[in-house]
Amino acid sequence: MTKEKKPVNVNSVGVVKTEYFSFNELLLENGERFGPITLAYETYGILNKEKSNAILILHALSGDAHAAGIHENENITGWWDAFIGPGKAFDTDKYFVICSNILGGCKGSTGPASINPKTKKPYALDFPLISINDIVNAQKRLVDHLGIVKLLSVVGGSMGGHQVLAWLVNYSDSIRSAVPIATTIKHSPQQIAFNEVGRQSIMADVHWKSGNYYDGTVPSKGLAVARMIGHITYMSDKSMAEKFGRDKKEAGEPFKFTADFEVEGYLRYRGDNFVKRFDANSYLYITKAMDNFDASKGKPFQEALRGVKAKVLVIAFKSDWLYPAYQSKEIVKACKLAGIETTYCEVDSAYGHDAFLLEVEEESHLIRHFLKKVYYAYEVTGNYGE
Amino acid sequence: MTKEKKPVNVNSVGVVKTEYFSFNELLLENGERFGPITLAYETYGILNKEKSNAILILHALSGDAHAAGIHENENITGWWDAFIGPGKAFDTDKYFVICSNILGGCKGSTGPASINPKTKKPYALDFPLISINDIVNAQKRLVDHLGIVKLLSVVGGSMGGHQVLAWLVNYSDSIRSAVPIATTIKHSPQQIAFNEVGRQSIMADVHWKSGNYYDGTVPSKGLAVARMIGHITYMSDKSMAEKFGRDKKEAGEPFKFTADFEVEGYLRYRGDNFVKRFDANSYLYITKAMDNFDASKGKPFQEALRGVKAKVLVIAFKSDWLYPAYQSKEIVKACKLAGIETTYCEVDSAYGHDAFLLEVEEESHLIRHFLKKVYYAYEVTGNYGE
Numbered sequence: 001m002t003k004e005k006k007p008v009n010v011n012s013v014g015v016v017k018t019e020y021f022s023f024n025e026l027l028l029e030n031g032e033r034f035g036p037i038t039l040a041y042e043t044y045g046i047l048n049k050e051k052s053n054a055i056l057i058l059h060a061l062s063g064d065a066h067a068a069g070i071h072e073n074e075n076i077t078g079w080w081d082a083f084i085g086p087g088k089a090f091d092t093d094k095y096f097v098i099c100s101n102i103l104g105g106c107k108g109s110t111g112p113a114s115i116n117p118k119t120k121k122p123y124a125l126d127f128p129l130i131s132i133n134d135i136v137n138a139q140k141r142l143v144d145h146l147g148i149v150k151l152l153s154v155v156g157g158s159m160g161g162h163q164v165l166a167w168l169v170n171y172s173d174s175i176r177s178a179v180p181i182a183t184t185i186k187h188s189p190q191q192i193a194f195n196e197v198g199r200q201s202i203m204a205d206v207h208w209k210s211g212n213y214y215d216g217t218v219p220s221k222g223l224a225v226a227r228m229i230g231h232i233t234y235m236s237d238k239s240m241a242e243k244f245g246r247d248k249k250e251a252g253e254p255f256k257f258t259a260d261f262e263v264e265g266y267l268r269y270r271g272d273n274f275v276k277r278f279d280a281n282s283y284l285y286i287t288k289a290m291d292n293f294d295a296s297k298g299k300p301f302q303e304a305l306r307g308v309k310a311k312v313l314v315i316a317f318k319s320d321w322l323y324p325a326y327q328s329k330e331i332v333k334a335c336k337l338a339g340i341e342t343t344y345c346e347v348d349s350a351y352g353h354d355a356f357l358l359e360v361e362e363e364s365h366l367i368r369h370f371l372k373k374v375y376y377a378y379e380v381t382g383n384y385g386e
Numbered sequence: 387m388t389k390e391k392k393p394v395n396v397n398s399v400g401v402v403k404t405e406y407f408s409f410n411e412l413l414l415e416n417g418e419r420f421g422p423i424t425l426a427y428e429t430y431g432i433l434n435k436e437k438s439n440a441i442l443i444l445h446a447l448s449g450d451a452h453a454a455g456i457h458e459n460e461n462i463t464g465w466w467d468a469f470i471g472p473g474k475a476f477d478t479d480k481y482f483v484i485c486s487n488i489l490g491g492c493k494g495s496t497g498p499a500s501i502n503p504k505t506k507k508p509y510a511l512d513f514p515l516i517s518i519n520d521i522v523n524a525q526k527r528l529v530d531h532l533g534i535v536k537l538l539s540v541v542g543g544s545m546g547g548h549q550v551l552a553w554l555v556n557y558s559d560s561i562r563s564a565v566p567i568a569t570t571i572k573h574s575p576q577q578i579a580f581n582e583v584g585r586q587s588i589m590a591d592v593h594w595k596s597g598n599y600y601d602g603t604v605p606s607k608g609l610a611v612a613r614m615i616g617h618i619t620y621m622s623d624k625s626m627a628e629k630f631g632r633d634k635k636e637a638g639e640p641f642k643f644t645a646d647f648e649v650e651g652y653l654r655y656r657g658d659n660f661v662k663r664f665d666a667n668s669y670l671y672i673t674k675a676m677d678n679f680d681a682s683k684g685k686p687f688q689e690a691l692r693g694v695k696a697k698v699l700v701i702a703f704k705s706d707w708l709y710p711a712y713q714s715k716e717i718v719k720a721c722k723l724a725g726i727e728t729t730y731c732e733v734d735s736a737y738g739h740d741a742f743l744l745e746v747e748e749e750s751h752l753i754r755h756f757l758k759k760v761y762y763a764y765e766v767t768g769n770y771g772e
Contacts, residue, residue, distance in 0.1 A: 129642050189626040189649040190618065196650045197614045199643055200657070204607035206592040221590035228583045229615060232576065237710065240575040246680070256515050257585055257670055261677065263575040264582045271586070284643055291647065294632070321707070324623065 011085045012077070013044040013092050016069035018108055021142050026103075029131045036117070039142050040065045040108025041100035044084055045092035047146070053375065054148045055090055056139065057099040058156030058163040061230070061286055062278060064107035067099035068092075082360045089364035095152065095371070102163075103138040104130045104286055106279035113214065113279045124211040124281060132159075132293040136166040140174070150174055152375060155367070157181035157315075157356035158323065159286070165295035165331070172308040177374040179367060181315045182356045184327035185301050185334070186294040191322065194233055195287040198226030202280045211281050223280045224271030231270050236319035236352030301334035312342045313370040315363060317355035343370065397471045398463070399430040399478050402455035404494055407528050412489075415517045422503070425528050426451045426494025427486035430470055431478035433532070439761065440534045441476055442525065443485040444542030444549040447616070447672055448664060450493035453485035454478075468746045475750035481538065481757070488549075489524040490516045490672055492665035499600065499665045510597035510667060518545075518679040522552040526560070536560055538761060541753070543567035543701075543742035544709065545672070551681035551717070558694040563760040565753060567701040568742040570713035571687050571720070572680040577708065580619055581673040584612030588666045597667050609666040610657030617656050622705035622738030687720035698728045699756040701749060703741035729756065 018040050025035035042065045047054060057067050057080065068084035070077055078099075084090040090097050101109040104127070112127035119126075143151060154167040154175050161183020168178045184191070205222025207213055235243075244263040259265040296304050312335050316328035325346050335342040347362050349355040356363065404426050411421035428451045433440060443453050443466065454470035456463055464485075470476040476483050487495040490513070498513035505512075529537060540553040540561050547569020554564045570577070591608030593599055621629075630649040645651040682690050698721050702714035711732050721728040733748050735741040742749065 125642060186632065188623060189630040189632070189647070190621075190623045192632075192647050193614075193618045193626065193649050193653055196645070196647075196653055197611060197618065200607075200614060200654070201587055201590075201611045203643065204587075204611055205590065221586075225583060225587045225590055225611065228579075228586060232579045232583065235576075237574060237576045237707075240579065244575040246572065246575070246578075256511060257589065257674065259582070261575070261578050261582075263579050267579055267582060268586070288643065321623075 011087055012081070013069040013085050015072050016042050016044065016066070016078075017071070018042055018065055020108065021145050023141050023145075026134065026138055026141070028128055028134050030129060032128050034128050037103060037110045037138055038108070038114075039100045039103065039110075039138060041098060041142060042066060042068070042078075044068050044097040045095050047096040047148070051148050052150070052152060053094065054096045054098060054143075054146070054151050055153045055155060055371070056143065056151050056167075057084070057090070057097060058139075058154060058160035059099065059102065060156070060158035060160050061290070062274070063160070064105065065099050065101040065109075066107075068097070080357070083364060083367070089367040090155075090371070091368070094375075098143070098146065100139055100142055102135045102286070104135065104282060104289065106282040111279065112211065112281035112285055122214040124214065127281070127285060130285060130289055132162045132166050132289050133170060135289065136163050136170060139163070140171055143174070150176060153177040153179060153371060155179040155181070156183075158183055158353065159290050161323075162290060162293050162295070166293075168308060168310060168312070169295055169297070169304045172310055175310050177311040177313070177370070179313045179315065179370065180328075180331060181363075182317055182320050182323045182328070182353055183331075184323055185296050185330055187291050188327075192291045194229060194322070195291050198229050199284050199287060201225040201229070202283060205280075208280065211284075213280070218275065219280045220275035223275045223278065223283060224268075226283060227274040227278075228267040228271045231267055233322040234353045236321065236350055238319060238350045239352055239354070242350070296334075301330070302337035305334060305338035305340060308338060308340055310340070311370075311374055312340050313366065314342065314344045315356070315366060316344075316346045317349045317351065317353070317359065318346055319350050320353045320355060322353040397473055398467070399455040399471050401458050402428050402430065402452070402464075403457070404428055404451055406494065407531050409527050409531075412520065412524055412527070414514055414520050416515060418514050420514050423489060423496045423524055424494070424500075425486045425489065425496075425524060427484060427528060428452060428454075428464075429485075429532075430454050430483040431481050433482040433534070437534050438536070438538060439480065440482045440484060440529075440532070440537050441539045441541060441757070442529065442537050442553075443470070443476070443483060444525075444540060444546035445485065445488065446542070446544035446546050447676070448660070449546070450491065451485050451487040451495075452493075454483070466743070469750060469753070475753040476541075476757070477754070480761070484529070484532065486525055486528055488521045488672070490521065490668060490675065492668040497665065498597065498667035498671055508600040510600065513667070513671060516671060516675055518548045518552050518675050519556060521675065522549050522556060525549070526557060529560070536562060539563040539565060539757060541565040541567070542569075544569060544739065545676050547709075548676060548679050548681070552679075554694060554696060554698070555681055555683070555690045558696055561696050563697040563699070563756070565699045565701065565756065566714075566717060567749075568703055568706050568709045568714070568739055569717075570709055571682050571716055573677050574713075578677045580615060580708070581677050584615050585670050585673060587611040587615070588669060591666075594666065597670075599666070604661065605666045606661040609661045609664065609669060610654075612669060613660040613664075614653040614657045617653055619708040620739045622707065622736055624705060624736045625738055625740070628736070682720075687716070688723035691720060691724035691726060694724060694726055696726070697756075697760055698726050699752065700728065700730045701742070701752060702730075702732045703735045703737065703739070703745065704732055705736050706739045706741060708739040
């Protein structure tokens, strides 16, 4: 438990510290045995005596373990701080919240930038081609390590939602509920295509050198372009129009292909910022894991869900064209066919895919209410209908 | 007139030849005098005695003068061959069809790859920052050169549509009708953003060298990524799903980031093919001209259209999310407010933006009918309501 009693504001979990959990080996989906593995993680709130109030938060492509609060001597709040804290959707006065950086990531967990103990050099492309199921299997080890037999909920948006669905299929006995947000059972060709172009952009960078760039210049231009493509897909036509219009920046350097429009400056800024904090090889591995993921494992999804008893809340956003609402409805339909108690809400937001980070009020309301219902069922009955 | 009597099939204009028209100088929108300028062009059909049957076809970003028929000893039909020929939408038994490669292009017209007579080297970034209006002003010179005082119609999709709108605003006395297809009055931030990411990708290529690559390796990887981004935006989520699904390619080389999915292979193929036939600097100049274009010149578009007497047919496609139908409706609304006789049709197609090249039957029907109405009005009355 990393929470300390230094609240930065009334609703913050305060100053938090990232912790690390290591284990020797994981049998990967491709049959390979891989290890050792370290997962960076943070927790907020207090685990109750019955260990019945733990919620696992699952992050998206560029996320990390730092979901809430601030780090000592830093000013950056966690990526879902608006949702996690005293009185917030994930009420830390009530729940014990865990968030870990995924296997394959570059924020403290073992990934392609980590040192390969056999060669004493970064893995680079010797890192195995991991899957979303591998990522979830590693998380399960962390949850076991924390002594939690049954999670109150697993919650995540976008690629976090892929992980939620993998938990639902692979570990349904270990969760009481699941909240997949703005996600899909499997990527469509359009979603694969956007990821593929990002990968191509990284691999086209002369500094990528088949992934062996760790002792020299990193492929920052290729990664920046990949991130810019991502940012376009995270916003909606409407939200971009509202945010930028066709406003021009003040005249910059006298170059023909200067960022004239505000939107160009914004994309360049976001791209340049991203390369400071993200590893290009992690981007390749994680996007490939997303594209290869199929929660239904080739069957109709309802068959993969057979016997699942967890309650499910599915949230989608109207203007999200990267993970369109029809994909969330496919999840809902399969859950209902599998006899799962499922709630669906399509939030009327203009923010596009980013809405899952930005629609604080409505999303919080939905999550708070859902968690209360699930938790209350446990508190009153002492079990969960099992 | 380049048509020769060697029809390759009953509806083809047969073997055609690209011709060239040069003039000394053009006053650009930015105040610069630029020249000499050559425009590559092709014509199909026969110009009648009254010179009243000429239609100017305006191409999109990657198009060229070769819109119909085939070239001697080549097998590639023109990019709009399905629409241009005897009995087709642009019936060459009836109309005289002109198509020219735009100023700034790389298919025979003067562009950044052309030799600067002052330096005897390619212009590269010494090429002026041209606008859509400049492109249209150059086309006007060609039309004057062909002795045509009044075009029966100007027609084009996508960036071709930008040019149609520029003709409508700048040269309304020189056209009897206009057909803007799948286009917009001005680019939205999202449209600018996609172009900007393409430009960033080109400029990130180590071989781009600030545009000075003509005597060495071309920035093919950066240009390929730009083209891949384009291709995603030209298709719809649905058309991609129908074309590719999640089908995997046969196992290729044993590399982790191989193109596993059909859609990945398709994008790589299209990207690689494009770099063989397109100049990266032209891509920069043309996309920038598109982004800077505003047919309304900062006013409400209906004011820019005041006094226009040409008839207008606006065509949009339901699944086109790059140039969404709402943008075509904005054109229609402004035309109606300006008192222009305007017809609008939103074609129910799944092809996305590519529909303007692929929806042959329905689009042909609309165009054929519209042209007939405009032409008939002239034939019968000898004037056009002027």
